[in-house]
Amino acid sequence: MDKDQRTQFNRMVERSMDQASKNLSGTKGVVSVRLSQEEIDIIDQLVFLELAKNRSDATAMLIREGIRAHQSLLSEIQEYTAELERVKAKMQQSIRNSGLLTRLQSETGSEIKGKGEGTDETNEK
Missing domain, CATH: 1.20.5 (Single alpha-helices involved in coiled-coils or other helix-helix interfaces)
Known part of the structure; x- marks a missing residue:
C-alpha cells in the first residue's frame, strides 16, 4: 500500500470510528447472540481493521446498519x-x-x- 492509499484508508477508519462512537451513544442494554463462525470472522475483521473497538461494538454497528437497511x-x-x-x-x-x-x-x-x-x-x- 502506498502512502496515498494508506492516508485514504486511515481517513476511512477515522470516519468509521467517529460514526461508530456516535452510534453507540445512548446504548440501553446488552443482548447475547449466537453466531456462526463466518459471522464472527466478519466481526473480528471489523475489529482488526479498527472500524470497531471490540466485538460488541462491531456487532452493534452491523445490527444498526441492518435496521436502517430494512426500516x-x-x-x-x-x-x-x-x-x-x-x-x-x-x-x-x-x-x-x-x-x-x-x-x-x-x-x-x-x-x-x-x-x-x-x-x-x-x-x-
Missing part, C-alpha cells in the same frame, strides 16, 4: 404489532367483562393480572 419493513411490523396489542387488550377486556377470569381464579386460587392492572374484581361490570 420500511420494520415500520410495517411495528404497525402490525401495535394493532395486535389493541386486539389483545380488547380480548382481555372482553374476557374480564364476561366474568370467566374471576371464575378461573376462584377455581385455581390464583390471581391473574393484566398489564399494569390489579385483580379483575375491580374491572368487572
Whole structure:
C-alpha cells in the first residue's frame, strides 16, 4: 500500500470510528447472540481493521446498519404489532367483562393480572 492509499484508508477508519462512537451513544442494554463462525470472522475483521473497538461494538454497528437497511419493513411490523396489542387488550377486556377470569381464579386460587392492572374484581361490570 502506498502512502496515498494508506492516508485514504486511515481517513476511512477515522470516519468509521467517529460514526461508530456516535452510534453507540445512548446504548440501553446488552443482548447475547449466537453466531456462526463466518459471522464472527466478519466481526473480528471489523475489529482488526479498527472500524470497531471490540466485538460488541462491531456487532452493534452491523445490527444498526441492518435496521436502517430494512426500516420500511420494520415500520410495517411495528404497525402490525401495535394493532395486535389493541386486539389483545380488547380480548382481555372482553374476557374480564364476561366474568370467566374471576371464575378461573376462584377455581385455581390464583390471581391473574393484566398489564399494569390489579385483580379483575375491580374491572368487572
